Amino acid sequence: MSEAVLQCIKTRRVVREMTDEPVTREQIEAILEAARWAPSGGNLRPNRYIVIEDAETRRLVRLVSPGMFQEAPVLILICTNMDVVAEQQVPPSDRALLIDVGTAAQTMMLAAHALGLASGPVTSYSKEAIKVILNLPAGYSPEMIICVGRRAPDARPGMRAFKRITWRDLTHWERFT
Numbered sequence: 001m002s003e004a005v006l007q008c009i010k011t012r013r014v015v016r017e018m019t020d021e022p023v024t025r026e027q028i029e030a031i032l033e034a035a036r037w038a039p040s041g042g043n044l045r046p047n048r049y050i051v052i053e054d055a056e057t058r059r060l061v062r063l064v065s066p067g068m069f070q071e072a073p074v075l076i077l078i079c080t081n082m083d084v085v086a087e088q089q090v091p092p093s094d095r096a097l098l099i100d101v102g103t104a105a106q107t108m109m110l111a112a113h114a115l116g117l118a119s120g121p122v123t124s125y126s127k128e129a130i131k132v133i134l135n136l137p138a139g140y141s142p143e144m145i146i147c148v149g150r151r152a153p154d155a156r157p158g159m160r161a162f163k164r165i166t167w168r169d170l171t172h173w174e175r176f177t
């Protein structure tokens with residue numbers, strides 16, 4: 001395992017101010033290809049991705065997404081295909097489904113960072129409005145949007161941490177006494 005992977009993990013930050021410089025098709029495909037390798041509960045692979053480049057569609061998505069501060073040139077919507085979930089008789093409330101969204105999201109954001117691109121996840125949006133804007137199939141549940149672009153040169157730093165934390169603050173060894 002290379003040090004570069006650890007550096008990529010440690011230096012990725014959410015970027016909320018982006019330029020309108022386009023992202024190439026090859027870069028988008030590289031991010032999607034990386035997500036295909038993300039771990040998936042039971043190897044069910046229920047995630048489906050919608051890539052949005054069209055300016056008007058992005059504008060509409062932003063209108064219904066109060067948590068989207070970026071004007072990113074590319075949006076990748078991570079959906080859970082509930083038809084796959086039903087076919088495999090997985091309960092719709094199975095927590096692995098949302099965990100799958102998280103593994104795909106982080107994999108995409110690390111891939112974007114490795115390609116020199118900026119990214120930011122958004123969950124604050126109207127799911128119902130997104131379904132209408134994108135004319136999603138009935139079984140598609142829109143779970144998270146990954147904004148992809150290039151960091152604006154004068155972008156402000158991300159949200160201030162409540163408290164500087166280390167892994168030690170987050171970890172217990174063995175059982176609680």
Ligand SMILES: Cc1cc2nc3c(=O)[nH]c(=O)nc-3n(C[C@H](O)[C@H](O)[C@H](O)COP(=O)(O)O)c2cc1C
Binds near residue numbers: 012068069121158
């Ligand atoms: C489940 C989840 C939902 C998030 N939703 C949003 C969001 O709606 N809008 C946003 O700007 N950032 C969102 N974020 C990004 C977090 O605010 C960000 O990861 C956190 O502030 C730490 O910043 P860092 O990833 O740059 O270290 C979300 C992150 C996660 C994991």
